[in-house]
Amino acid sequence: MAKKTPETEIKQKIYLSARKLFVEKGYHRTSIPDIVKDAGVSIGAIYHHFSSKEELARVIHEDAVESFLSRYQLYVDSQRTALGKIRGFVELMLSWADEDLITVNYLLHARPKEILDCNFTICTAEGLEAVKKIVEFGQKEGTFKDADQILLAAFISGPVMRLIELKTDGIITQPLSSIIDTTTQLIFDALKK
Amino acid sequence: MAKKTPETEIKQKIYLSARKLFVEKGYHRTSIPDIVKDAGVSIGAIYHHFSSKEELARVIHEDAVESFLSRYQLYVDSQRTALGKIRGFVELMLSWADEDLITVNYLLHARPKEILDCNFTICTAEGLEAVKKIVEFGQKEGTFKDADQILLAAFISGPVMRLIELKTDGIITQPLSSIIDTTTQLIFDALKK
Amino acid sequence: MAKKTPETEIKQKIYLSARKLFVEKGYHRTSIPDIVKDAGVSIGAIYHHFSSKEELARVIHEDAVESFLSRYQLYVDSQRTALGKIRGFVELMLSWADEDLITVNYLLHARPKEILDCNFTICTAEGLEAVKKIVEFGQKEGTFKDADQILLAAFISGPVMRLIELKTDGIITQPLSSIIDTTTQLIFDALKK
Amino acid sequence: MAKKTPETEIKQKIYLSARKLFVEKGYHRTSIPDIVKDAGVSIGAIYHHFSSKEELARVIHEDAVESFLSRYQLYVDSQRTALGKIRGFVELMLSWADEDLITVNYLLHARPKEILDCNFTICTAEGLEAVKKIVEFGQKEGTFKDADQILLAAFISGPVMRLIELKTDGIITQPLSSIIDTTTQLIFDALKK
DNA sequence: AATGAATGAGATTTCATTCAT
DNA sequence: TATGAATGAAATCTCATTCAT
Numbered sequence: 094m095a096k097k098t099p100e101t102e103i104k105q106k107i108y109l110s111a112r113k114l115f116v117e118k119g120y121h122r123t124s125i126p127d128i129v130k131d132a133g134v135s136i137g138a139i140y141h142h143f144s145s146k147e148e149l150a151r152v153i154h155e156d157a158v159e160s161f162l163s164r165y166q167l168y169v170d171s172q173r174t175a176l177g178k179i180r181g182f183v184e185l186m187l188s189w190a191d192e193d194l195i196t197v198n199y200l201l202h203a204r205p206k207e208i209l210d211c212n213f214t215i216c217t218a219e220g221l222e223a224v225k226k227i228v229e230f231g232q233k234e235g236t237f238k239d240a241d242q243i244l245l246a247a248f249i250s251g252p253v254m255r256l257i258e259l260k261t262d263g264i265i266t267q268p269l270s271s272i273i274d275t276t277t278q279l280i281f282d283a284l285k286k
Numbered sequence: 287m288a289k290k291t292p293e294t295e296i297k298q299k300i301y302l303s304a305r306k307l308f309v310e311k312g313y314h315r316t317s318i319p320d321i322v323k324d325a326g327v328s329i330g331a332i333y334h335h336f337s338s339k340e341e342l343a344r345v346i347h348e349d350a351v352e353s354f355l356s357r358y359q360l361y362v363d364s365q366r367t368a369l370g371k372i373r374g375f376v377e378l379m380l381s382w383a384d385e386d387l388i389t390v391n392y393l394l395h396a397r398p399k400e401i402l403d404c405n406f407t408i409c410t411a412e413g414l415e416a417v418k419k420i421v422e423f424g425q426k427e428g429t430f431k432d433a434d435q436i437l438l439a440a441f442i443s444g445p446v447m448r449l450i451e452l453k454t455d456g457i458i459t460q461p462l463s464s465i466i467d468t469t470t471q472l473i474f475d476a477l478k479k
Numbered sequence: 480m481a482k483k484t485p486e487t488e489i490k491q492k493i494y495l496s497a498r499k500l501f502v503e504k505g506y507h508r509t510s511i512p513d514i515v516k517d518a519g520v521s522i523g524a525i526y527h528h529f530s531s532k533e534e535l536a537r538v539i540h541e542d543a544v545e546s547f548l549s550r551y552q553l554y555v556d557s558q559r560t561a562l563g564k565i566r567g568f569v570e571l572m573l574s575w576a577d578e579d580l581i582t583v584n585y586l587l588h589a590r591p592k593e594i595l596d597c598n599f600t601i602c603t604a605e606g607l608e609a610v611k612k613i614v615e616f617g618q619k620e621g622t623f624k625d626a627d628q629i630l631l632a633a634f635i636s637g638p639v640m641r642l643i644e645l646k647t648d649g650i651i652t653q654p655l656s657s658i659i660d661t662t663t664q665l666i667f668d669a670l671k672k
Numbered sequence: 673m674a675k676k677t678p679e680t681e682i683k684q685k686i687y688l689s690a691r692k693l694f695v696e697k698g699y700h701r702t703s704i705p706d707i708v709k710d711a712g713v714s715i716g717a718i719y720h721h722f723s724s725k726e727e728l729a730r731v732i733h734e735d736a737v738e739s740f741l742s743r744y745q746l747y748v749d750s751q752r753t754a755l756g757k758i759r760g761f762v763e764l765m766l767s768w769a770d771e772d773l774i775t776v777n778y779l780l781h782a783r784p785k786e787i788l789d790c791n792f793t794i795c796t797a798e799g800l801e802a803v804k805k806i807v808e809f810g811q812k813e814g815t816f817k818d819a820d821q822i823l824l825a826a827f828i829s830g831p832v833m834r835l836i837e838l839k840t841d842g843i844i845t846q847p848l849s850s851i852i853d854t855t856t857q858l859i860f861d862a863l864k865k
Numbered sequence: 866a867a868t869g870a871a872t873g874a875g876a877t878t879t880c881a882t883t884c885a886t
Numbered sequence: 887t888a889t890g891a892a893t894g895a896a897a898t899c900t901c902a903t904t905c906a907t
Binding site: 243247255265 | 437441475477
């Protein structure tokens with residue numbers, strides 16, 4: 094498992110409650126007392142383990158990015174064809190969302206702008222780089238269209254993100270893993286020459 | 287012009303400053319004093335024109351939805367082919383984003399959950415319905431695949447939303463209207479039989 | 480009256496309560512709720528008039544310094560002999576302490592170090608300069624000893640400050656103005672050639 | 673040596689760091705974590721050796737008083753003339769300040785009001801008594817003026833305290849022991865008949 | 866003796882909102 | 887209409903202290 098888990102049991106409880114509440118209610122509508130209630134710990138314990146509410150959000154976010162990147166290696170880098178890589182990416186995201194919708198949503202929606210003054214769009218940036226690498230590979234392979242890489246990348250991440258959103262909003266009810274194949278095919282249809 | 291414009295100059299100033307700040311910093315990080323400063327009006331003026339901060343957000347949001355729907359009629363409903371409707375939708379969104387990125391972002395990102403307790407997911411709901419109508423049309427026409435409508439809809443809205451995000455983040459620098467044709471083509475390639 | 484008085488009645492109440500409490504209990508043992516209770520105003524009113532507790536202390540302090548300087552002009556600068564200036568200084572401090580022990584104590588004891596990170600020892604600095612000017616004058620006049628100016632200055636301010644402290648602590652019970660003459664004489668005996 | 677030194681090395685470290693920080697930043701701005709950092713010990717160690725932060729302050733203070741009193745015996749009580757006693761007091765204070773400015777400042781400035789609810793003005797009280805004894809001696813001897821004893825006492829302690837303050841603030845840079853003679857002479861000039 | 870995780874009361878400050886003018 | 891002084895609930899965070907190890 095690539096997920097970095099916090100050391101102590103209490104730290105873990107704080108971490109999980111905070112992540113859940115941040116996704117459910119948003120960062121700003123989640124107060125420290127909310128986390129205290131949900132995690133069943135004291136205020137002091139939170140500040141003992143995390144220097145501030147903001148730092149708590151940052152740690153959660155960085156863990157999610159790290160988790161994404163290690164899954165990416167497993168599902169995408171290991172594939173040797175463009176189609177395989179697309180399928181890997183789709184499978185990574187959709188099955189991960191089935192398994193841990195909270196973390197995936199945190200990754201997709203924790204808009205740093207909402208939390209921090211300075212933009213550290215590590216999410217957008219890292220996510221984009223990862224997907225652009227797939228596009229580059231497909232173009233070198235000769236499988237993909239020669240259109241702008243960023244545009245093509247939007248056709249990989251865009252539909253996947255949208256599907257996860259629709260699952261979160263309860264509009265899609267079936268497991269996302271049941272539509273991995275179709276999704277992969279549609280993306281491929283869009284990108285292939 | 288479909289945009290409902292506030293009546294007085296002061297109300298207009300409040301409206302524009304609030305919308306700008308909500309997009310720039312998020313709803314919760316924008317305080318009434320922030321709006322006072324930016325708009326150069328008094329606290330009293332804000333509460334004279336809007337009953338609460340929440341109502342201010344709701345008015346802005348509803349205007350954006352209304353604006354979207356009237357543009358939808360113009361660009362999409364008027365089209366008589368599935369391809370035409372896709373092109374219309376893409377053109378509507380991308381040229382609108384070029385023209386008024388703030389409003390479009392407000393529409394896409396104002397997550398009601400962040401603002402209100404009760405979900406008034408008018409955005410997601412309305413947006414989804416609109417796009418699903420295109421899918422239905424294309425399937426009736428016999429042009430589109432017979433896959434799940436929601437899945438196909440995700441291939442229309444997903445990439446478009448992603449492109450607007452990338453423009454907002456400064457990763458795409460060219461006008462979005464310059465990629466209307468290619469985007470349309472890629473969506474069509476994904477959906478067509 | 481040289482004392483700058485705050486504009487509104489409420490601001491005035493906050494100012495006076497804060498000054499009283501800061502002197503009585505010290506800056507750090509005086510909480511905002513303490514001031515709220517004593518002044519009979521709301522928390523919000525305090526923050527409406529003063530940007531922070533620290534600023535409240537700074538304003539009080541600066542007023543006291545300003546008040547000191549204008550009294551100094553009146554009592555000391557107007558005198559044309561060294562003895563007259565010493566008497567003026569002693570009278571200024573001791574009669575002021577009789578009249579407004581709180582302000583004088585604030586001036587003498589508000590150790591900026593207790594309140595702020597950076598030292599802005601305006602009190603010490605201003606006070607010292609004022610007293611050093613008397614010493615310079617007396618040396619030019621030929622009345623005072625030729626010892627180090629700072630040392631001589633310590634014989635003007637030191638006993639006066641000590642007397643005010645003893646009055647504050649309740650060890651001296653008579654009005655300080657009753658010992659102006661003797662105090663002046665003793666200082667003069669120490670400094671004169 | 674009259675100074676009661678804490679028994680263990682760790683207790684000593686805590687004691688010295690606390691005293692230094694109390695003087696540097698004031699009692700209230702010094703937190704237990706500050707002492708932990710400065711002394712390089714654990715929280716537990718502090719509470720093992722001292723029952724509370726307040727007790728730590730009290731022990732430091734009482735040590736300083738005790739140290740003062742034993743020095744007083746040595747420097748003042750041993751003298752058999754009023755002039756000798758004044759010189760003894762001045763030497764005691766100024767050379768002690770050169771040697772251990774922190775302790776002396778603690779003695780002079782630790783305003784109990786800042787620390788405790790109940791006044792334990794041991795400093796003011798003990799200090800005053802000591803100096804008043806010199807005045808009594810000088811009056812009995814027939815050397816000193818017949819003015820109020822407290823007033824005369826203020827001319828012994830006031831200038832000395834002021835000089836130490838000026839040294840602490842960096843306004844006096846030379847060693848205070850270099851001005852023992854002049855200071856003695858000036859005090860004597862003020863008090864003598 | 867020594868540690869440091871855990872506690873929770875209490876501190877300062879913010880900010881949406883009201884209301885007298 | 888328009889103003890901004892005033893309110894006070896609620897937010898984040900600090901810190902002296904306890905206690906199991």
